[in-house]
Amino acid sequence: MNPEELKEHLxxxxxLAACDLAPDVERALTQARDHxxxxxxxxLDWMLKNAAEAxxxxxxxxxxxxxxxxxxxxxxxxxxxxxxxxxxxAAARATELxxxxxxxxxxxxxxxxxxxxxxxxxxxxxxxxxxxxxLKVRLMLKGGGSENCGVQYTLPDASIKAGRDLSGVKRCIxxxxxxxxxxxxxxxxxxxxxxxxRMTSYMESKEQFFRKLDDHNPDxxxxxxxxxxxxxxxxxxxxxxxxxxxTTLLGVKVGIRHRLPACYFVSVSYTCWAYRRRSxxxxxxxxxxx
Numbered sequence: 001m002n003p004e005e006l007k008e009h010l011x012x013x014x015x016l017a018a019c020d021l022a023p024d025v026e027r028a029l030t031q032a033r034d035h036x037x038x039x040x041x042x043x044l045d046w047m048l049k050n051a052a053e054a055x056x057x058x059x060x061x062x063x064x065x066x067x068x069x070x071x072x073x074x075x076x077x078x079x080x081x082x083x084x085x086x087x088x089x090a091a092a093r094a095t096e097l098x099x100x101x102x103x104x105x106x107x108x109x110x111x112x113x114x115x116x117x118x119x120x121x122x123x124x125x126x127x128x129x130x131x132x133x134x135l136k137v138r139l140m141l142k143g144g145g146s147e148n149c150g151v152q153y154t155l156p157d158a159s160i161k162a163g164r165d166l167s168g169v170k171r172c173i174x175x176x177x178x179x180x181x182x183x184x185x186x187x188x189x190x191x192x193x194x195x196x197x198r199m200t201s202y203m204e205s206k207e208q209f210f211r212k213l214d215d216h217n218p219d220x221x222x223x224x225x226x227x228x229x230x231x232x233x234x235x236x237x238x239x240x241x242x243x244x245x246x247t248t249l250l251g252v253k254v255g256i257r258h259r260l261p262a263c264y265f266v267s268v269s270y271t272c273w274a275y276r277r278r279s280x281x282x283x284x285x286x287x288x289x290x
């Protein structure tokens with residue numbers, strides 16, 4: 001694949017993620033708006049107007065354009081090194097065009113790289129698939145405010161009376177939602193990772209954000225858990241931006257990984273209403289975006 005063409009495709013992917021809210025997210029916000037009233041309804045209405053204006057003008061939906069997280073499914077003929085170089089150049093160009101805010105800051109010196117490129121920025125996860133030359137790229141832009149709402153629990157956790165069972169997991173999810181109120185720009189989405197080690201548990205929770213809001217978990221027990229927790233959190237009536245109302249979350253998405261006998265982690269990641277993720281698929285040189 002021509003690196004320059006790939007860079008242009010990735011630049012467009014970044015623009016779409018930053019400036020054009022995914023259809024399923026906008027649909028969920030619209031449905032929520034239509035079921036609210038008062039301040040909750042007007043707040044959701046302003047969110048939708050903001051999304052429409054961002055799309056029209058190719059300006060960021062939120063001033064915090066977040067960190068770039070790429071998940072790449074690629075055939076054997078795609079070289080990860082070439083992809084990463086193209087993605088870094090696309091991120092730098094997107095910053096020049098103001099699709100992205102400069103967000104890569106050195107943790108020691110405090111210096112901003114100025115172009116969203118630095119150590120570990122963007123983040124890449126590669127998965128080789130056995131289908132020749134195809135390439136599928138999923139991009140998430142994860143904002144800092146919502147990232148600060150993430151929390152990891154080690155069960156048992158006496159502070160919330162959570163044991164090593166499904167009841168304990170539910171307590172973790174409710175506690176995470178309560179902690180996020182006023183900070184996470186509700187209505188948000190919770191991604192939950194159950195099991196794994198400390199790192200992979202959090203990875204599982206974030207990977208849930210690549211799922212569509214209106215999908216259905218193929219695991220019937222997890223599907224039931226997602227529905228139950230979405231209902232319970234919304235019953236807290238924290239509401240859009242914490243103003244009260246029926247819509248505290250747009251969704252709860254849960255994934256699991258086998259754990260070590262000595263460990264029981266429950267990781268809860270949060271993403272705000274500006275739920276930015278898009279995908280690009282290139283097959284036989286033809287690019288499609290979703």
